[in-house]
Amino acid sequence: MSNRHPDSDTVRAALALAVRAPSVHNTQPWQWRVGDRTVHLYVDDERGLPHTDPDHRELLLSCGAALHHFRVAARSFGWNTVVHRFPNPDDPKHLAAVEFVPVTPTADVVAMARAIDERRTDRRQPTSWEVPEAFVTTLVAAGVAEGAMVSEIPGGGTRIRLVEAFRAASAEHRTDDGYQSELARWSGRHADIEGVPARNAVLADDPLTREFHGSTLTEGILRDLDVHGRLLLVHTGSDDEMSRLRAGEATSAVLLSATVFGLATCPLTEPLELPGTRALVRTDVLSDSGFPQLIVRVGWAATSAARVPATPRRPLEDMVRPLE
Numbered sequence: 001m002s003n004r005h006p007d008s009d010t011v012r013a014a015l016a017l018a019v020r021a022p023s024v025h026n027t028q029p030w031q032w033r034v035g036d037r038t039v040h041l042y043v044d045d046e047r048g049l050p051h052t053d054p055d056h057r058e059l060l061l062s063c064g065a066a067l068h069h070f071r072v073a074a075r076s077f078g079w080n081t082v083v084h085r086f087p088n089p090d091d092p093k094h095l096a097a098v099e100f101v102p103v104t105p106t107a108d109v110v111a112m113a114r115a116i117d118e119r120r121t122d123r124r125q126p127t128s129w130e131v132p133e134a135f136v137t138t139l140v141a142a143g144v145a146e147g148a149m150v151s152e153i154p155g156g157g158t159r160i161r162l163v164e165a166f167r168a169a170s171a172e173h174r175t176d177d178g179y180q181s182e183l184a185r186w187s188g189r190h191a192d193i194e195g196v197p198a199r200n201a202v203l204a205d206d207p208l209t210r211e212f213h214g215s216t217l218t219e220g221i222l223r224d225l226d227v228h229g230r231l232l233l234v235h236t237g238s239d240d241e242m243s244r245l246r247a248g249e250a251t252s253a254v255l256l257s258a259t260v261f262g263l264a265t266c267p268l269t270e271p272l273e274l275p276g277t278r279a280l281v282r283t284d285v286l287s288d289s290g291f292p293q294l295i296v297r298v299g300w301a302a303t304s305a306a307r308v309p310a311t312p313r314r315p316l317e318d319m320v321r322p323l324e
């Protein structure tokens, strides 16, 4: 190992962890290019969802999550990253150029990197066991440190209106042929390299859960469930591409920190995909003071519930190329 930049095996190992990041419908919309001393992230907009995500917000959130996963992995291998976001004004698909500086990894970052393989999107309702306040404070701080805002959605009227927004979005999507054909293309799979497998999509009467195709995952237990768990809203002061990328990085930080605590997590975006319900969330939850990007549900899975299986990924060779 050179002491000035990581060797190719180290970069490859960090990329193998980066692509475990969550992405909308498990589209994995990223391309990585590896140079002698730098690693570059590009958005692969051919893997976009024109009906579900027409303005590419979730595409960028997904790439932001992968960028944060990469940074955590590299740091755990002894390389701090220096990230130049949108380094080329003539190429908006070039999301980040990453340079490296040697660092001694801390136990915290090693725990975060370990959480990458442990994290799953768990769509089952969490139990009613309380999530300690200090844990929630840590999750919020982890997201905020990545350049977005994170707020817990309070109970009472705000939460009731949010659940209504989920129901309204789901009803609108049910009759949207374009949305439905994308869902059919990207979910209900059995053994594949992309998309949401049937075994990861839950069969439940839960307004927060997206109705994927062919769901076969059942609730682990049917009692002592918390209706919605704790809901953390990742939001930003503006809604440009940089804000979306940073919101994705913040989402990853929240998810991995929650996984370190042993909490189950689920990213949720359905009401933010439609202008009407998105405006409702903006007004009701943020009092028109910012832009909602993604909601993370956190809570304790039942100890008796089987572990959710890992979702598949495309081969690394499809997503990683040498820099030309």
Ligand SMILES: Cc1cc2nc3c(=O)[nH]c(=O)nc-3n(C[C@H](O)[C@H](O)[C@H](O)COP(=O)(O)O)c2cc1C
Pocket: 020, 021, 022, 023, 024, 025, 026, 058, 059, 061, 062, 065, 119, 120, 121, 122, 123, 195, 196, 209, 210, 266, 267, 268, 269, 270, 294, 310, 311
């Ligand atoms: C931007 C974004 C939006 C997502 N929206 C939802 C959602 O609304 N409902 C849901 O159940 N999962 C959602 N997910 C989770 C993805 O479906 C999940 O990450 C993907 O299927 C890969 O599975 P994994 O997270 O278990 O690795 C979202 C993930 C991201 C990054």
